[in-house]
Amino acid sequence: MTVAIVLLALFGSAWLLAVIEGWMVTGRLSPAAPLFSGLAHLGRESILPRSPDRVFFEAAPVLLLVVAVLGMAVLPLAPDLIIADLGTGALFINAALAYVLVAVIMAGWGPDGAYAMIGGWRFLGQLIAYSMLIVMPITAVAMRAESLLNTAIVGSQAVLWNIVYQPLGFVLFFIAAMALAFRAPFDLPTAEGELGGGVDAEYTGVRLAVLRLARLTLVVTLASATTVFYLGGWHGPLLPPWAWSLIKTLAVAVSMLLVGRYLPRIREADLMRWCWILGIPLALLNIIIVGLLILVVP
Amino acid sequence: MTIVLIVALVTGAILFGIGVYGALSQTNLVMIMMGVELMLAGAMVNLVAFWRFLHPEAYSGQMFVLVVMTVMALEMAVGFGVAITRFRAKGSVEMEEAEDLKG
Amino acid sequence: MYAQAFFVTVFGLAAIGFGVVVFRTSSMVRSALALLFSQTAVGCMFLAMQTEFLGVLQIMMMATEMSIMAIFMVMFMMDPGGLGGMDMSHQKRFSIGAGGSAAVVAIAVALLSNWGPAAEQVVDAEAQTRALGMELLGRSMMIFETAGITILTAMIAATAVAIPVQNLASKDDKEASE
Numbered sequence: 001m002t003v004a005i006v007l008l009a010l011f012g013s014a015w016l017l018a019v020i021e022g023w024m025v026t027g028r029l030s031p032a033a034p035l036f037s038g039l040a041h042l043g044r045e046s047i048l049p050r051s052p053d054r055v056f057f058e059a060a061p062v063l064l065l066v067v068a069v070l071g072m073a074v075l076p077l078a079p080d081l082i083i084a085d086l087g088t089g090a091l092f093i094n095a096a097l098a099y100v101l102v103a104v105i106m107a108g109w110g111p112d113g114a115y116a117m118i119g120g121w122r123f124l125g126q127l128i129a130y131s132m133l134i135v136m137p138i139t140a141v142a143m144r145a146e147s148l149l150n151t152a153i154v155g156s157q158a159v160l161w162n163i164v165y166q167p168l169g170f171v172l173f174f175i176a177a178m179a180l181a182f183r184a185p186f187d188l189p190t191a192e193g194e195l196g197g198g199v200d201a202e203y204t205g206v207r208l209a210v211l212r213l214a215r216l217t218l219v220v221t222l223a224s225a226t227t228v229f230y231l232g233g234w235h236g237p238l239l240p241p242w243a244w245s246l247i248k249t250l251a252v253a254v255s256m257l258l259v260g261r262y263l264p265r266i267r268e269a270d271l272m273r274w275c276w277i278l279g280i281p282l283a284l285l286n287i288i289i290v291g292l293l294i295l296v297v298p
Numbered sequence: 299m300t301i302v303l304i305v306a307l308v309t310g311a312i313l314f315g316i317g318v319y320g321a322l323s324q325t326n327l328v329m330i331m332m333g334v335e336l337m338l339a340g341a342m343v344n345l346v347a348f349w350r351f352l353h354p355e356a357y358s359g360q361m362f363v364l365v366v367m368t369v370m371a372l373e374m375a376v377g378f379g380v381a382i383t384r385f386r387a388k389g390s391v392e393m394e395e396a397e398d399l400k401g
Numbered sequence: 402m403y404a405q406a407f408f409v410t411v412f413g414l415a416a417i418g419f420g421v422v423v424f425r426t427s428s429m430v431r432s433a434l435a436l437l438f439s440q441t442a443v444g445c446m447f448l449a450m451q452t453e454f455l456g457v458l459q460i461m462m463m464a465t466e467m468s469i470m471a472i473f474m475v476m477f478m479m480d481p482g483g484l485g486g487m488d489m490s491h492q493k494r495f496s497i498g499a500g501g502s503a504a505v506v507a508i509a510v511a512l513l514s515n516w517g518p519a520a521e522q523v524v525d526a527e528a529q530t531r532a533l534g535m536e537l538l539g540r541s542m543m544i545f546e547t548a549g550i551t552i553l554t555a556m557i558a559a560t561a562v563a564i565p566v567q568n569l570a571s572k573d574d575k576e577a578s579e
Contacts, residue, residue: 051484053428087526088457095461101468102437109430112482121475124468131465148530300519302406306450307511309413313443315504316420323496324424325489328474332436336420339443342459343416350450351519357536360529361544363455364537367462368548372555374466378473379559386565391477394491 006083009246010072013223014216017253024261038209046205049111057110060199061207064103064214071096071221076151078234078241089150090142093225094135100180100218101127104189104199107211111202119189119198122268126179126188129275133176136283137169140290141229154233161232165293168286170230172279177222177256179271181215184260188268223253306347313340327384327391331377338370408449416442424490429474429481437467453526454533 018034049057074089074096076082086092101123108120142148144165145156163170179186190198203211227233227248234241236248313336320333342363349359381391388395419439423432440463447456475481478489490496523529537545 053431055431056434086453086457087530088453091454091457091461095457095464098461098464102434102464105430105468105471106434121472124472127465127468147527149527300516302402302409302450303516303519304511305406305409305413306446308508309409309416309446311504311507311511312417313420313439314507315500316417316424317500318503319496319500320424322499323490323493325491326478328470328477329424329432329489332423332432332470335436336423336439339416339420339440343413343443343446346447346450346452346455350452350523352516354520354523357532358541360452360455360533361536361541364458365544365548367459368552371462371466372551374470375555375559376562378469379562381473381477382563385477390479 002081003083005081006072006077007069009077009242010069010217010220011213013220013246013250013253014213016250017216017219017257020254021257024257038213041209041212042206044205046207047202049113049202051112052202053110053112055110056106057202058207060103060107060110061203061211061214063099063106065210065217067096067099067103068214068217068221072217072224074150075221075224075228076154076233077224077245079151081242082151085149085151088148090138090148090153090229093150094138097134097180097222098131101131103214104182107199107203108189113202115195115197115201116199119191119195119201123182123189123199126268126271129272129279130176130179130186133172133275133279133283134180136280136287137166137173137176138229140166140169140287143287143290143294150228154228154235157232158235161235162230163232166230166286166290168282168289170226172283172286173230174226174252174256175279177226178259181219181222181256183219183256185263185265186271187260187265188271191265193265219253219256220249223256224249226252300351303347303351306343306351310340310343310347313337313343315340325393327377327381327393330393331374334373335370338366338373342366405449405451409446412442412445412449415439416446427480427485427489429478430471433467433471433474436470437463440467451523451526452529454530 015034019029019031022033023029071093073083074086074092076085104123105120108116108118108123110116141153141162144162145153147153147156157165175186182189188198189195190200195201200208200211224245227245231248231252233248234245236244239247317333317335317337317340320336321330322333324330324333345359345363345366349356349363353359384391384396416439419435419442422435423439426432426435441460444456444459444463447453447459450456524532
């Protein structure tokens with residue numbers, strides 16, 4: 001039952017996100033457009049590149065989707081609305097998100113195309129840039145909650161949300177989440193202008209439908225993670241807990257889309273340099289500040 | 299009762315065996331490192347099995363696994379450092395061409 | 402109990418299977434990712450043996466480690482796509498003998514030893530994580546710190562080895578002559 005509700009919330013949010021994205025791009029609000037477009041993909045020809053690595057080519061979109069769903073499985077929508085409240089939940093989400101990289105590499109190597117391969121390896125090249133900024137802020141969050149249970153992490157924010165308690169961590173995590181979901185302006189592996197679609201380029205038909213669904217789902221999962229770690233999860237007045245979780249998740253996801261719409265794509269060398277020179281020291285500073293706050297403020 | 303322990307130990311032993319085969323038979327430095335990683339993985343399976351089934355109260359067992367994971371990461375870092383230098387100097391990391399490293 | 406035996410066996414077989422693929426395939430990226438999934442299966446074995454923290458950590462660390470390995474394979478191998486079908490191994494018979502005998506000896510020890518009674522229960526994941534943290538920052542702190550220092554040393558050593566040698570003398574000569 002819980003599984004069904006969480007999955008419904010996940011894919012429902014992904015659908016809403018697709019509708020909103022279409023609205024932002026075309027200016028028309030058409031709730032059925034994502035479904036029709038998905039169905040159309042099912043009907044289209046699934047072109048296979050000339051000499052693909054079949055295993056990777058087929059597995060990559062599915063792996064990306066599985067990763068997104070697995071990440072969602074440890075995030076609570078409400079105090080008891082969680083698929084698996086693992087004792088190491090905050091670490092598990094890191095582990096799940098690490099496989100986004102594997103899926104992108106597989107999607108890049110699989111089709112045996114130059115642009116796709118550059119896209120895949122480029123995502124690996126940016127590894128330090130985003131993975132460190134995912135792991136280190138989560139460390140600070142877990143320090144405040146004194147637990148790796150995601151429900152305990154939300155519980156620790158009952159009075160004061162983490163976005164106020166550790167704003168630095170929130171900013172870093174938000175940026176890194178966008179980079180990990182490879183949304184614009186961090187869409188380096190799929191950059192339309194330079195790589196002609198990159199890892200997306202060789203996928204058509206059913207596989208493209210799965211890949212697009214996986215990417216939307218990944219955005220929802222990361223937005224939900226931001227909600228759980230920084231925006232107080234289900235806490236909020238009047239409305240029931242699950243409603244607050246969904247509202248916050250959607251707000252974060254839409255703000256990710258908005259940021260991407262109005263910023264130019266970042267060069268990979270710049271992203272790497274800023275993450276090394278600014279991001280990682282700031283993340284360490286965030287851990288130190290939170291540690292001091294925990295020690296000083298009772 | 300200890301059937302799970304035996305299964306885990308046998309798995310660890312076979313992983314170790316595959317790792318030994320790989321480390322000895324491959325000619326490429328990176329492939330040799332993969333063999334070493336497999337050997338370490340086999341060792342880790344054994345350590346976790348011993349912790350779980352023989353001494354679940356001694357957390358230094360889990361500690362040891364953490365140290366082995368560190369060793370895996372270090373082995374990769376230093377190995378790739380050596381590989382980069384070697385590739386820069388000689389244009390390949392084939393071990394059969396590394397005879398000049400003999401004293 | 403039976404469920405545990407089942408899952409440990411399944412993930413163990415997966416780990417062995419992917420481990421064999423590592424040295425059987427000629428595509429280098431496949432080889433690296435097979436190693437990744439072998440390590441992931443090992444992590445799942447940890448999970449099946451109720452060692453949650455280590456299992457999740459293993460699954461997380463290996464994803465990045467083996468991806469990095471994949472790109473190094475592509476950089477340094479002569480035939481990364483495996484389309485040429487090159488043979489990249491030597492002293493095969495000796496290696497099979499060594500690997501096989503190592504495995505057989507270890508299996509014999511595992512089967513013939515008297516391991517004594519097995520522990521029935523372990524504490525749940527949350528308590529385990531807490532106890533491991535207490536161990537790390539208590540009794541075993543020195544060892545853990547040593548690991549940290551070793552990582553630092555290895556980072557410096559690897560960087561020092563990897564940066565290109567700059568021929569300072571010839572550079573000075575060039576500048577002097579200009």
